[in-house]
Amino acid sequence: xxxxxxxxxxxxxxxxxxxxxxxxxxxxxxxxxxxxxxxxxxxxxxxxxxxxxxxxxxxxxxxxxxxxxxxxxxxxxxxxxxxxxxxxxxxxxxxxxxxxxxxxxxxxxxxxxxxxxxxxxxxxxxxxxxxxxxxxxxxxxxxxxxxxxxxxxxxxxxxxxxxxxxxxxxxxxxxxxxxxxxxxxxxxxxxxxxxxxxxxxxxxxxxxxxxxxxxxxxxxxxxxxxxxxxxxxxxxxxxxxxxxxxxxxxxxxxxxxxxxxxxxxxxxxxxxxxxxxxxxxxxxxxxxxxxxxxxxxxxxxxxxxxxxxxxxxxxxxxxxxxxxxxxxxxxxxxxxxxxxxxxxxxxxxxxxxxxxxxxxx
Amino acid sequence: xxxxxxxxxxxxxxxxxxxxxxxxxxxxxxxxxxxxxxxxxxxxxxxxxxxxxxxxxxxxxxxxxxxxxxxxxxxxxxxxxxxxxxxxxxxxxxxxxxxxxxxxxxxxxxxxxxxxxxxxxxxxxxxxxxxxxxxxxxxxxxxxxxxxxxxxxxxxxxxxxxxxxxxxxxxxxxxxxxxxxxxxxxxxxxxxxxxxxxxxxxxxxxxxxxxxxxxxxxxxxxxxxxxxxxxxxxxxxxxxxxxxxxxxxxxxxxxxxxxxxxxxxxxxxxxxxxxxxxxxxxxxxxxxxxxxxxxxxxxxxxxxxxxxxxxxxxxxxxxxxxxxxx
Numbered sequence: 001x002x003x004x005x006x007x008x009x010x011x012x013x014x015x016x017x018x019x020x021x022x023x024x025x026x027x028x029x030x031x032x033x034x035x036x037x038x039x040x041x042x043x044x045x046x047x048x049x050x051x052x053x054x055x056x057x058x059x060x061x062x063x064x065x066x067x068x069x070x071x072x073x074x075x076x077x078x079x080x081x082x083x084x085x086x087x088x089x090x091x092x093x094x095x096x097x098x099x100x101x102x103x104x105x106x107x108x109x110x111x112x113x114x115x116x117x118x119x120x121x122x123x124x125x126x127x128x129x130x131x132x133x134x135x136x137x138x139x140x141x142x143x144x145x146x147x148x149x150x151x152x153x154x155x156x157x158x159x160x161x162x163x164x165x166x167x168x169x170x171x172x173x174x175x176x177x178x179x180x181x182x183x184x185x186x187x188x189x190x191x192x193x194x195x196x197x198x199x200x201x202x203x204x205x206x207x208x209x210x211x212x213x214x215x216x217x218x219x220x221x222x223x224x225x226x227x228x229x230x231x232x233x234x235x236x237x238x239x240x241x242x243x244x245x246x247x248x249x250x251x252x253x254x255x256x257x258x259x260x261x262x263x264x265x266x267x268x269x270x271x272x273x274x275x276x277x278x279x280x281x282x283x284x285x286x287x288x289x290x291x292x293x294x295x296x297x298x299x300x301x302x303x304x305x306x307x308x309x310x311x312x313x314x315x316x317x318x319x320x321x322x323x324x325x326x327x328x329x330x331x332x333x334x335x336x337x338x339x340x341x342x343x344x345x346x347x348x349x350x351x352x353x354x355x356x357x358x359x360x361x
Numbered sequence: 362x363x364x365x366x367x368x369x370x371x372x373x374x375x376x377x378x379x380x381x382x383x384x385x386x387x388x389x390x391x392x393x394x395x396x397x398x399x400x401x402x403x404x405x406x407x408x409x410x411x412x413x414x415x416x417x418x419x420x421x422x423x424x425x426x427x428x429x430x431x432x433x434x435x436x437x438x439x440x441x442x443x444x445x446x447x448x449x450x451x452x453x454x455x456x457x458x459x460x461x462x463x464x465x466x467x468x469x470x471x472x473x474x475x476x477x478x479x480x481x482x483x484x485x486x487x488x489x490x491x492x493x494x495x496x497x498x499x500x501x502x503x504x505x506x507x508x509x510x511x512x513x514x515x516x517x518x519x520x521x522x523x524x525x526x527x528x529x530x531x532x533x534x535x536x537x538x539x540x541x542x543x544x545x546x547x548x549x550x551x552x553x554x555x556x557x558x559x560x561x562x563x564x565x566x567x568x569x570x571x572x573x574x575x576x577x578x579x580x581x582x583x584x585x586x587x588x589x590x591x592x593x594x595x596x597x598x599x600x601x602x603x604x605x606x607x608x609x610x611x612x613x614x615x616x617x618x619x620x621x622x623x624x625x626x627x628x629x630x631x632x633x634x635x636x637x638x639x640x641x642x643x644x645x646x647x648x649x650x651x652x653x654x655x656x657x658x659x660x661x662x663x664x665x666x667x668x669x670x671x672x673x674x675x676x677x678x679x680x681x682x683x684x685x686x687x
Contacts, residue, residue, distance in 0.1 A: 012685065092461050151665040154397065154461065155611045159654040159661075162604060166651030174645055284469060291462050324480035329473020336466040337448060344456035
């Protein structure tokens with residue numbers, strides 16, 4: 001039997017890293033992502049500088065463009081905030097799309113059928129509450145089964161998406177249809193629309209307030225503590241006497257309720273009506289926002305704006321340089337891959353053969 | 362009688378993309394990797410597979426042969442999915458990133474990439490990417506002689522499907538044999554159940570995980586190509602795959618990680634998807650169409666209710682393996 005050499009590369013867990021170095025690594029991975037994106041543009045035969053330039057000017061160049069970018073970022077931020085407690089708890093809620101839509105349905109119901117009975121200052125809060133309630137209930141169904149029997153929540157929440165969106169399609173073509181045969185739900189009355197501040201519906205104020213609230217909720221409340229204990233170890237939580245099932249259902253309900261509120265903001269602020277793609281993929285993109293921000297609400301503000309820029313910029317890219325707008329999804333994916341990969345360098349260190357063990361310590 | 366045969370026939374056809382997606386994901390999950398990016402890989406497979414057939418025909422012109430186009434589409438779809446799965450594997454196996462989030466990232470990246478490739482081809486080729494009818498027949502008609510197909514009942518039920526149905530069945534059966542009857546299959550299951558034990562027994566964990574995930578991803582991606590080339594009629598449309606990849610992940614649980622169960626499971630789901638066209642009930646079509654998703658949700662609940670030892674997922678599913686953590 002021959003003697004075994006030490007392997008060329010070995011891994012060891014790292015202790016705690018200083019926040020400065022941690023963010024330096026994350027910053028580096030961000031730059032790597034931009035470089036990979038640049039290579040992608042080169043392969044497509046475009047000048048990467050020009051392409052990135054178009055994205056930035058297209059999304060931030062004019063006041064109207066900025067407004068549209070913010071409009072895109074608002075639901076993203078709101079939904080990412082909603083998902084944060086779920087993810088902290090390691091409950092993989094990927095049904096935000098459906099919960100947003102459920103909230104949108106409930107809000108639309110009041111906007112369509114109660115607008116002439118309630119005045120604006122009453123109607124809008126009613127819509128908001130209805131949206132939140134409905135979104136919460138939609139999220140609660142899978143959470144109940146998860147808490148009770150450990151049913152796989154990833155797929156259950158996902159199936160709820162298709163179910164809720166199917167219901168909107170039915171409403172669109174049936175009971176709520178405007179002109180017969182149009183497949184379109186009529187636009188809301190003026191009193192059911194959110195007021196505007198700086199030319200953008202007040203949804204942006206709502207989500208900024210939510211950001212602060214969510215930060216406090218996760219960091220300084222008993223609920224927030226319980227959530228992170230369950231996320232780290234369900235058994236520990238049980239030993240400590242927490243009612244795990246109840247906490248799961250409560251947290252997921254809150255998460256769904258915020259998604260529902262976002263749904264209300266979308267129909268009442270941005271669209272003024274309900275259609276099947278009202279959520280428009282926000283529920284999925286928000287997952288990436290949430291994760292890129294490391295579940296930190298304030299970081300989510302920056303990242304949702306970044307993705308808003310990317311999204312709006314990609315539209316401009318499509319019109320000006322004939323690059324399909326789905327490029328924004330690809331670049332988002334690249335960002336996410338790089339960010340996920342860089343966590344490795346934060347948690348582990350690589351020891352090359354021949355190097356002293358103690359070098360890092 | 363005829364209606365029943367027609368229903369089964371269409372169920373099998375519509376279930377085939379799901380069969381590929383599911384069987385590929387079973388292989389992946391047996392190694393302990395929960396790759397939620399099936400939808401993304403299927404998109405990539407769909408777009409690249411269509412592209413392969415389209416550009417092959419463009420280059421070969423009138424001399425283009427059907428079987429070659431089918432083989433090229435298969436290979437390129439497989440490669441597209443394998444590339445996606447390779448990114449996933451590198452991040453989760455080598456860099457030990459969270460499997461759930463990486464899978465979701467792959468789903469976003471893959472749907473974006475698939476959509477992008479499809480759109481890009483469309484704008485470059487003047488608004489329409491479609492292959493000729495001669496090639497379409499190669500993708501959509503049965504490889505068996507007419508005489509066999511026209512045997513009453515049996516002919517339609519057994520011999521009249523397109524080639525991919527048979528390939529899918531063969532892959533599923535081969536995989537079941539591989540898991541239960543070969544040494545390598547046993548090793549792979551050991552890796553998924555308890556990587557530390559497998560490691561101690563001298564099995565190369567990293568290699569098994571990489572191979573299973575990459576090959577599994579490739580097989581799943583073929584499902585996307587099959588969807589585009591048979592059900593969606595060989596053109597790229599905005600609807601894309603309509604959530605087939607996610608259904609495939611659910612089906613993996615439904616069929617309890619057994620490739621043989623995937624055969625009838627995918628057929629059942631194929632039936633649910635087309636039932637609204639075949640069996641008229643007094644409910645609106647749009648609500649009828651959500652039936653497969655409701656059934657999936659119910660299935661998830663039922664599976665979680667009856668916990669049996671042989672029905673459990675691979676024990677280390679979703680967990681990264683780090684040797685020094687033992």
